Amino acid sequence: MKRISRDSGHRVTEWPAAPAGVVPPEALPRSPALPRIKVLHVITRFSAGAGAYTLMAAEGLDPNRYEVWVAGVPGGELWPRARAQGLRTVEIPGFRHVLTPADLFVLWRLVRLIRRERFTIVHTHSAKGGFLGRLAAWLCRTPVVVHTYHGVSFHPFMPRLRYRLYRLLERATRRFTDHFLAEAPQLACEVVEHRLAPPAAVEVVPSAVDLGRIPTGFDPAARQALEIGPGEALIGTVGRIDVQKSPLDFVRMAAAVRAWHPDTAYVMVGDGPLKEDVQRLAAELGVEIRITGYRPDAAWLVAGMDLFVITSLYEGLGRALTEALAAARPVVATAVNGVPDLVAHGATGLLGSPADPEGLARAVGWMLDHPAEATTMGKQGRERVREAFAPEAMCDAIDACYRRLLGLSPPPSASVGPPQGVRPV
Structure with a gap:
């Protein structure tokens, strides 16, 4: 079945959902295990708001479809919970919240990790995690790179030199990114206004709470x-x-x-x-x-x-x-x-x-x-x-984003149209 995209005029092929099975599963030969999509979340500080967003997004993905890893600054209070949920975790020595010369070693470690594990998706969060994670993913030619804005890393109350440096780093990694997410519409608007993301390339996925x-x-x-x-x-x-x-x-x-x-x-x-x-x-x-x-x-x-x-x-x-x-x-x-x-x-x-x-x-x-x-x-x-702000809506929106970027069909239960909680900007 084909449809015409209103935005571009291109024909988009939609595969019909697979029909439900008519034979009881226990009567069938055992199905082979299908390869899972490997996702790496890179975040600076694995705590507080951005950390909780990242953990909830990682926990909410279907473990039968995704193998999820998290890498970031050592010592955040969410690492034990992530490991308890079966997520693969990498606390990177030398990774800090502020810019330091040690970031070269952090970048090297991220490149080694991405090359070794061959991630399909690298999803970055926060300023430092976004800069180093996206740069490492670009150096490794990762197929899909997504960045979530939990806030703009520079603000008028910063020293002028630091303000300009952070803005420069954010803009420099824009071209390494396939898609952008933001926690709120106004934040998405600011991201576009500061030229951190192209127009119409940001989707709003609100940060859910339990x-x-x-x-x-x-x-x-x-x-x-x-x-x-x-x-x-x-x-x-x-x-x-x-x-x-x-x-x-x-x-x-x-x-x-x-x-x-x-x-x-x-x-x-x-x-x-x-x-x-x-x-x-x-x-x-x-x-x-x-x-x-x-x-x-x-x-x-x-x-x-x-x-x-x-x-x-x-x-x-x-x-x-x-x-x-x-x-x-x-x-x-x-x-x-x-x-x-x-x-x-x-x-x-x-x-x-x-x-x-x-x-x-x-x-x-x-x-x-x-x-x-x-x-x-x-x-x-x-x-x-x-x-x-239900967690299910946020996780469904992120899953839909990944599927769309990879060309995968939505799950059989998904309705036609944009996922709940997502608003294009």
Whole structure:
């Protein structure tokens, strides 16, 4: 059967799906094992949002069709879970988040791995992983190279030289890439505007969350686990305490809000290099910030918060933000990258400008002064997330992307049309 592509006018051949078997499988001779498609995910830091996206994508692929590997920086908290799920893992010595001369050795190790294992698909994530992984795949002539943007690696708050260098590296690897994915429509638009990907070459595949382990509303047990009394409004955030998340702005916001609403408590669920800076600034401003450190149950702890806040300078979509909305938590977030696609101002939360803690404090104060409206926003955010961010939709979209690039037919159960959760840009 042939059809005419509306975009190009070319004829595209569609093979009909194989009919279901009419003989019971146990009555047939044993079928030979078919070769699996080998996929290598290359990611910088195998943790947090991008790491969870990568792991969920790897876990969700059909193990009968795909053999999935993950390579990246040693030491992320997701490596044990990946190995427990049967994924092949390679923690590369010398691989770090920032650019260093050791990256030449990392590139060499990636080239050796790709040549030895003969991967059909190399799927890269994040800035360093994307640059080194795509370059190694190009040197090895890998048939298919896919890159996912979890955020743009350069942003206006970076030093000018670093900004230009990261933008140059991202653009340099554009020609090594067969297809691009992005976590949110606005992020995909930014990728095209910065000429990191050609127009119409980016598909939006939202970062799914494990909805089964997230409460659908406020959970008093989570609040008790955070050791917060019932008489205080709990304002919290979840994430790595680093430059991207701008945790010092969270402290400044908290100090401003506490001046207007003294019966408030503040918690940061996470850990990172700026933890001591946060503690020092909190002491200077006279506001108490409870820092829990890394918690594997962070998605559940969010359900004990009265208000969830992110102060990020850049954010692809924000997995913790998605999890907070899934638990119907009112949210205040910075309007960066893909966040406005998730937080509609006045409908599913409130938005503020990055590096503006006073503005964020005013938004938080408004939420505290209007609890009914805040509750409604949280419920509407929950409806949106639980409808569109299921893991099955994300994994089906990635599988469809791989199949399309390799010329494979969709599975028999797939309906005609674009996969759910994917939106061309």
